[in-house]
């Protein structure tokens with residue numbers, strides 16, 4: 001979920017009109033009984049935590065933590081205007097990025113591991129986070145971009161509702177590993193405008209070996225379906241900025257470990273050939289994989305070209321590619 005460097009658009013980005021998924025999208029009224037009910041349900045999920053697919057049952061509010069190594073407090077590693085995301089996310093003014101600490105995946109090659117797995121970050125209260133969100137909007141951010149948000153869903157629901165109550169108007173981007181429970185995602189309906197979601201693996205074995213999640217493909221596909229149901233395909237305004245929809249990120253791993261063909265076939269056949277895909281080449285060995293026979297090297301140009309060919313063969317024409 002790191003920012004992208006230089007990118008070239010695949011065929012020209014078009015504004016997508018119509019289509020059934022996402023057509024009924026409406027922002028949730030922050031002062032409605034429905035909003036209060038949503039928040040109550042989200043908080044209850046923390047008692048014996050079932051926020052993410054790990055279902056650890058950790059008593060988060062009592063300070064226990066599960067696989068995500070996050071307790072009851074919200075921790076933020078940094079926040080800023082970020083210009084390195086995909087063009088419709090960064091736009092010209094930047095994306096209002098909030099990097100959250102911890103992660104429910106345990107990727108051995110994580111490029112953000114000090115933040116995701118070593119606890120780098122400071123405790124931030126929900127009112128503090130709301131202040132940050134409003135400051136980012138005033139600074140010209142096109143959106144509020146929560147990076148690795150899943151394990152903090154309850155606190156983030158509270159922050160989004162309060163920020164909307166105080167007048168925040170820009171879209172919320174949920175920048176996720178894609179390892180999400182459908183039940184939890186349903187709580188975000190009408191609160192998240194843009195899902196910027198990874199599809200990391202097309203097969204179970206690499207998910208088990210390299211992210212400690214052998215159910216990743218099954219869980220991830222159900223999550224992508226739910227995200228698409230809520231927000232539909234990516235909508236881009238006349239300024240080239242995303243207003244709503246799904247944008248899938250696929251980081252190509254060395255040795256074919258990311259299962260690109262399976263991922264793209266699923267998107268084309270089960271979601272929509274109009275799905276925007278950001279095909280990422282930025283993999284480099286980090287964290288625990290310096291000597292790994294497959295993951296201990298960068299991606300070759302040939303491997304990236306193979307993934308690009310699989311994308312084209314699947315009939316997915318919308319999205320972005322990263323420069324070599």
Ligand code: SF4
Pocket residue numbers: 049050051052053054055056057058060065066067068069070104150151152
């Ligand atoms: S959010 Fe954390 S504590 Fe809760 S189920 Fe997931 S990994 Fe476990």
